[in-house]
Amino acid sequence: MKPVIIVNFKAYKEGTGKEAVELAKICEMVALETGKNIVIAVEEVDIHKISSLVKIPVYSEHLDPIYSGAHTGQNLPKALKDNGAEGTILNHSEDRFRIDQLEESIKIAKVIGLKTVVCANDSNIAEAVASFKPDMIAIEPPELIGGDISVSTAKPEIITDTISKVNKTAIIPVLCGAGIKNRSDVKKAIDLGAKGILVASGIVKASNPEESLKELVEGL
Amino acid sequence: MKPVIIVNFKAYKEGTGKEAVELAKICEMVALETGKNIVIAVEEVDIHKISSLVKIPVYSEHLDPIYSGAHTGQNLPKALKDNGAEGTILNHSEDRFRIDQLEESIKIAKVIGLKTVVCANDSNIAEAVASFKPDMIAIEPPELIGGDISVSTAKPEIITDTISKVNKTAIIPVLCGAGIKNRSDVKKAIDLGAKGILVASGIVKASNPEESLKELVEGL
Amino acid sequence: MKPVIIVNFKAYKEGTGKEAVELAKICEMVALETGKNIVIAVEEVDIHKISSLVKIPVYSEHLDPIYSGAHTGQNLPKALKDNGAEGTILNHSEDRFRIDQLEESIKIAKVIGLKTVVCANDSNIAEAVASFKPDMIAIEPPELIGGDISVSTAKPEIITDTISKVNKTAIIPVLCGAGIKNRSDVKKAIDLGAKGILVASGIVKASNPEESLKELVEGL
Amino acid sequence: MKPVIIVNFKAYKEGTGKEAVELAKICEMVALETGKNIVIAVEEVDIHKISSLVKIPVYSEHLDPIYSGAHTGQNLPKALKDNGAEGTILNHSEDRFRIDQLEESIKIAKVIGLKTVVCANDSNIAEAVASFKPDMIAIEPPELIGGDISVSTAKPEIITDTISKVNKTAIIPVLCGAGIKNRSDVKKAIDLGAKGILVASGIVKASNPEESLKELVEGL
Numbered sequence: 001m002k003p004v005i006i007v008n009f010k011a012y013k014e015g016t017g018k019e020a021v022e023l024a025k026i027c028e029m030v031a032l033e034t035g036k037n038i039v040i041a042v043e044e045v046d047i048h049k050i051s052s053l054v055k056i057p058v059y060s061e062h063l064d065p066i067y068s069g070a071h072t073g074q075n076l077p078k079a080l081k082d083n084g085a086e087g088t089i090l091n092h093s094e095d096r097f098r099i100d101q102l103e104e105s106i107k108i109a110k111v112i113g114l115k116t117v118v119c120a121n122d123s124n125i126a127e128a129v130a131s132f133k134p135d136m137i138a139i140e141p142p143e144l145i146g147g148d149i150s151v152s153t154a155k156p157e158i159i160t161d162t163i164s165k166v167n168k169t170a171i172i173p174v175l176c177g178a179g180i181k182n183r184s185d186v187k188k189a190i191d192l193g194a195k196g197i198l199v200a201s202g203i204v205k206a207s208n209p210e211e212s213l214k215e216l217v218e219g220l
Numbered sequence: 221m222k223p224v225i226i227v228n229f230k231a232y233k234e235g236t237g238k239e240a241v242e243l244a245k246i247c248e249m250v251a252l253e254t255g256k257n258i259v260i261a262v263e264e265v266d267i268h269k270i271s272s273l274v275k276i277p278v279y280s281e282h283l284d285p286i287y288s289g290a291h292t293g294q295n296l297p298k299a300l301k302d303n304g305a306e307g308t309i310l311n312h313s314e315d316r317f318r319i320d321q322l323e324e325s326i327k328i329a330k331v332i333g334l335k336t337v338v339c340a341n342d343s344n345i346a347e348a349v350a351s352f353k354p355d356m357i358a359i360e361p362p363e364l365i366g367g368d369i370s371v372s373t374a375k376p377e378i379i380t381d382t383i384s385k386v387n388k389t390a391i392i393p394v395l396c397g398a399g400i401k402n403r404s405d406v407k408k409a410i411d412l413g414a415k416g417i418l419v420a421s422g423i424v425k426a427s428n429p430e431e432s433l434k435e436l437v438e439g440l
Numbered sequence: 441m442k443p444v445i446i447v448n449f450k451a452y453k454e455g456t457g458k459e460a461v462e463l464a465k466i467c468e469m470v471a472l473e474t475g476k477n478i479v480i481a482v483e484e485v486d487i488h489k490i491s492s493l494v495k496i497p498v499y500s501e502h503l504d505p506i507y508s509g510a511h512t513g514q515n516l517p518k519a520l521k522d523n524g525a526e527g528t529i530l531n532h533s534e535d536r537f538r539i540d541q542l543e544e545s546i547k548i549a550k551v552i553g554l555k556t557v558v559c560a561n562d563s564n565i566a567e568a569v570a571s572f573k574p575d576m577i578a579i580e581p582p583e584l585i586g587g588d589i590s591v592s593t594a595k596p597e598i599i600t601d602t603i604s605k606v607n608k609t610a611i612i613p614v615l616c617g618a619g620i621k622n623r624s625d626v627k628k629a630i631d632l633g634a635k636g637i638l639v640a641s642g643i644v645k646a647s648n649p650e651e652s653l654k655e656l657v658e659g660l
Numbered sequence: 661m662k663p664v665i666i667v668n669f670k671a672y673k674e675g676t677g678k679e680a681v682e683l684a685k686i687c688e689m690v691a692l693e694t695g696k697n698i699v700i701a702v703e704e705v706d707i708h709k710i711s712s713l714v715k716i717p718v719y720s721e722h723l724d725p726i727y728s729g730a731h732t733g734q735n736l737p738k739a740l741k742d743n744g745a746e747g748t749i750l751n752h753s754e755d756r757f758r759i760d761q762l763e764e765s766i767k768i769a770k771v772i773g774l775k776t777v778v779c780a781n782d783s784n785i786a787e788a789v790a791s792f793k794p795d796m797i798a799i800e801p802p803e804l805i806g807g808d809i810s811v812s813t814a815k816p817e818i819i820t821d822t823i824s825k826v827n828k829t830a831i832i833p834v835l836c837g838a839g840i841k842n843r844s845d846v847k848k849a850i851d852l853g854a855k856g857i858l859v860a861s862g863i864v865k866a867s868n869p870e871e872s873l874k875e876l877v878e879g880l
Contacts, residue, residue: 013288017302043296044264045280045303060265062293068233070366070420073282073315076263082237083265091759095293099751099759099788100781121760127829128759128788146290169787169828200290311539319531319539319568320561341540347609348539348568389567389608453728457742483736484704485720485743500705502733508673510806510860513722513755516703522677523705535733586730640730 001173003220004037004196005186006117006138007203007213008061008089011043015204020046021053026210027203028054036217037196041089041117044075051084059117060088062095065104077105077112087115087135089198093142099128106132117175117198123158126174127165136173137166138198144178146201150185151178152192159192186219196220221393223440224257224416225406226337226358227423227433228281228309231263235424240266241273243429248274250433256440257416258433261309264295271304279337280308282315285324297325297332307335307355309418313362319348326352337395337418343378346394347385356393357386358418364398366421370405371398372412379412406439416440441613443660444477444636445626446557446578447643447653448501448529451483455644460486461493463649468494470653476660477636478653481529484515491524499557500528502535505544517545517552527555527575529638533582539568546572557615557638563598566614567605576613577606578638584618586641590625591618592632599632626659636660661833663880664697664856665846666777666798667863667873668721668749671703675864680706681713683869688714690873696880697856698873701749701777704735711744719777720748722755725764737765737772747775747795749858753802759788766792777835777858783822790829797826797834798858804838806861810845811838812852819852846879856880 007027009015015023024040031038041059042050051058064074080088090105091097097105102118109116116134120126126137139162144151151158163174173195180186180197189197199216206212227247229235235243244260251258261279262270271278284294300308310325311317317325322338329336336354340346346357359382364371371378383394393415400406400417409417419436426432447467449455455463464480471478481499482490491498504514520528530545531537537545542558549556556574560566566577579602584591591598603614613635620626620637629637639656646652667687669675675683684700691698701719702710711718724734740748750765751757757765762778769776776794780786786797799822804811811818823834833855840846840857849857859876866872 008292011286011288011291011294011296011299016288016296016299020299041292043299045267045295045299045305047265048268049303066231068231068236071231071314072228072261072309072312072420074231075265076231076236079231079236079240079263079265083269085265089292092292094291096758096760098756099762099785100756102759103782103785103788122763124791125759125763128763128791131784131788131791131825165791200292316538316540318536319542319565320536322539323562323565323568342543344571345539345543348543348571351564351568351571351605385571448732451726451728451731451734451736451739456728456736456739460739481732483739485707485735485739485745487705488708489743506671508671508676511671511754512668512701512749512752512860514671515705516671516676519671519676519680519703519705523709525705529732532732534731640732 001195002037003190004039005216005220006039006041006175006196006198008198008200009040009042009204010200012204016043016046020050023204023209024050024054027213028056030210030213030217031056034217036220044080047080047085048083057086058084060085061092063088063105063109065101065108067108077108077114081112081114085114087117090116090118092119093121093140093145103132106134123162123165126162127169130166130169130172133170134172136175138175138177140177140198147179148181150180151176152185152188154179156188156192159189159194163193180216183215183219186216190220221415222257223410224259225436225440226259226261226395226416226418228418228420229260229262229424230420232424236263236266240270243424244270244274246430247433248276250430250437251276254437256437264300267300267305268303277306278304280305281312283308283325283329285321285328287328297328297334301332301334305334307337310336310338312339313341313360313365323352326354343382343385346382347389350386350389350392353390354392356395358395358397360397360418367399368401370400371396372405372408374399376408376412379409379414383413400436403435403439406436410440441635442477443630444479445656445660446479446481446499446615446636446638448638448640449480449482449644450640452644456483456486460490463644464490464494466650467653468496470650470657471496474657476657484520487520487525488523497526498524500525501532503528503545503549505541505548507548517548517554521552521554525554527557530556530558532559533561533580533585543572546574563602563605566602567609570606570609570612573610574612576615578615578617580617580638587619588621590620591616592625592628594619596628596632599629599634603633620656623655623659626656630660661855662697663850664699665876665880666699666701666719666835666856666858668858668860669700669702669864670860672864676703676706680710683864684710684714686870687873688716690870690877691716694877696877704740707740707745708743717746718744720745721752723748723765723769725761725768727768737768737774741772741774745774747777750776750778752779753781753800753805763792766794783818783825786822786834787825787829790826790832793830794832797832798837799834800837800858807839808841810840811836812845812848814839816848816852819849819854823853840876843875843879846876850880
């Protein structure tokens with residue numbers, strides 16, 4: 001897999017509603033200019049608009065493990081796909097899943113044709129998640145999320161340990177997240193074996209998202 | 221308030237993704253032809269597309285009690301609004317809320333400018349919900365949902381009892397749902413004091429949704 | 441109702457397992473010496489032991505809205521009663537309930553013969569809860585919980601407002617909690633119309649729980 | 661590990677409150693008479709009483725991933741231990757866990773000194789759970805739970821597949837459950853490599869629990 005940067009728009013003011021469009025276009029432009037693989041994950045309600053305006057892959061930040069039916073208020077995977085989503089984040093630290101629903105979500109995503117990036121807070125969770133064969137696993141140590149020190153700098157052994165545990169079960173690309181701020185953080189992660197990074201506030205809340213994203217992309 | 225029919229598209233095959241557009245247009249057409257008040261509630265991911273194609277009010281089926289911020293996978297009220305939603309269903313039987321989050325959801329919806337229809341399974345829940353001053357309360361006895369006998373026919377006292385309990389706290393329009401199938405069911409509900417109905421499979425899964433909706437509208 | 445002090449042992453080290461017995465006996469002794477109404481709420485697993493050792497009422501901190509059946513890991517109200525519990529706290533800020541399950545919990549508690557004290561974070565929630573007719577309602581503003589300023593001193597209007605809203609629906613005793621530290625805090629609460637207080641760390645984590653409890657009791 | 665039969669009392673009428681004591685004594689008697697390894701899992705509120713009356717191991721049906729602190733209504737592992745519990749069931753089909761809380765629960769149980777039996781609905785979940793190194797894993801296909809056909813008879817490949825997947829990660833004893841009714845069901849499970857069984861209604865709701873348990877024990 002070509003290394004990837006996934007930008008999680010969360011529910012940030014700068015990453016939702018009208019503001020989300022502008023940010024999505026910046027991400028697309030950087031992807032086009034640099035030829036790198038950039039994916040954006042946005043609120044469900046923004047998927048249709050954004051996926052119709054940009055050509056880079058748009059992911060959902062969540063889905064519910066359901067097929068069509070009487071499920072008021074849940075996020076139907078097939079409807080995400082029909083509206084342009086190509087994948088989804090699952091089990092983010094702000095949206096943890098029940099273990100049985102995580103497995104079922106990955107199964108249904110495969111059937112529907114959505115890629116899955118499953119977040120894990122430590123290497124054991126990553127190893128567990130590998131049993132469900134998602135498309136990517138993102139390791140994010142909670143204590144570093146939103147902080148100033150990157151996981152690749154502060155705890156490189158978490159990345160190598162995760163890759164080694166995941167690979168015992170299956171060859172699944174491992175991304176890393178938490179504290180990623182500059183090209184050096186990204187380069188270290190890639191050098192350690194990561195296949196990309198998951199980033200949020202570092203881009204979405206940056207004073208100059210274009211510049212910040214280009215900085216990260218150079219580390220790929 | 222002018223009586224209303226709210227059609228809940230749920231996550232039904234016929235009410236999501238591509239199929240949702242056609243159904244939404246049928247609802248709009250019936251509203252235009254009859255001059256009646258018809259609202260549709262759809263999956264978050266369908267809101268943008270549908271609200272840009274029809275002029276009748278589009279509601280969300282859910283929202284999360286949050287303002288902008290780090291809330292991956294949650295449904296931001298402001299983003300719903302920005303994408304064309306005019307209101308939301310809350311506390312549906314398939315999506316019950318914690319009591320504190322229900323109050324907070326209604327508060328935030330007011331701030332953002334989204335109408336709220338809160339579902340209640342019995343008259344005591346409806347009375348409780350009235351304390352939070354939503355725009356509408358929908359009484360749906362769980363034992364009648366999806367069945368063939370309407371609440372207005374089978375249990376008219378539930379409707380009158382709910383209206384009387386709600387009105388002790390505040391003058392809030394009460395809708396009813398569950399088993400509504402024909403104009404007579406609707407007319408009875410209105411005669412009992414209901415200000416409208418909440419319907420799902422009766423329209424969404426009808427062999428001829430246009431005909432079924434016109435049938436209900438005549439009872440308003 | 442005679443004014444009451446409910447001491448919530450939570451899962452504090454000083455309020456669980458072996459330590460809970462000693463604390464329970466102190467509460468009983470103060471109740472006997474002063475003739476005041478003191479109730480203790482303890483972990484489910486501690487109920488049998490403690491209720492067999494003290495004569496003051498022992499409450500659970502939680503129950504699940506179930507009758508006997510296949511409910512692995514849930515807290516059966518009847519089993520709580522059989523083991524000596526006389527009541528339960530519901531909807532504590534550390535254990536919020538879904539609105540439908542709160543109503544059902546109160547219903548089942550009544551059937552089984554357990555008293556219910558339902559916590560509310562604001563006066564609207566208290567008013568809503570009153571619709572379910574619990575035996576007591578405890579108002580605890582979250583921003584004051586665990587702090588140094590008592591609700592009766594800092595926000596007396598929350599207490600009077602809650603009592604007035606609750607009483608529109610039913611005559612239900614209102615307790616108050618959060619920041620209660622001394623007899624003056626308690627006295628103010630009683631003077632404002634409260635029928636008692638709900639206290640936790642102020643007693644359980646006090647350097648001298650007996651002294652601290654006697655201090656509060658004098659305010660009743 | 662010596663093969664084990666774990667009897668889950670659930671919240672059955674016959675397995676809670678006063679009735680639980682009699683059933684626990686029957687289980688103890690069968691264990692003593694046959695020299696076999698029998699464990700009982702009971703409601704939290706029954707643990708103290710039952711563990712003080714019988715000598716066979718008493719497990720909890722649930723615990724919360726917490727240490728001592730402000731956790732009203734949660735089940736503190738240390739308090740379970742202090743009251744006589746020797747272990748706990750986790751992630752039962754009636755009580756599924758979030759993946760991160762499952763890992764944390766197992767970690768805390770190890771620290772406190774409680775054995776863990778983690779339920780899994782399929783072999784992939786069992787494989788995932790193995791990453792957390794619980795003491796036992798119980799495979800229970802949901803479609804067979806409470807039915808008349810045992811997993812060892814109907815789907816022997818689920819047992820062998822689970823054992824093989826679990827053992828790729830760690831040597832952890834695998835139990836099986838669902839539909840186990842007689843010595844032949846148990847014998848087949850053991851022959852397939854299972855180290856014991858998890859049973860509930862088959863014993864707890866049997867017309868003659870002693871006889872039914874002896875029947876199963878003979879298959880060990």
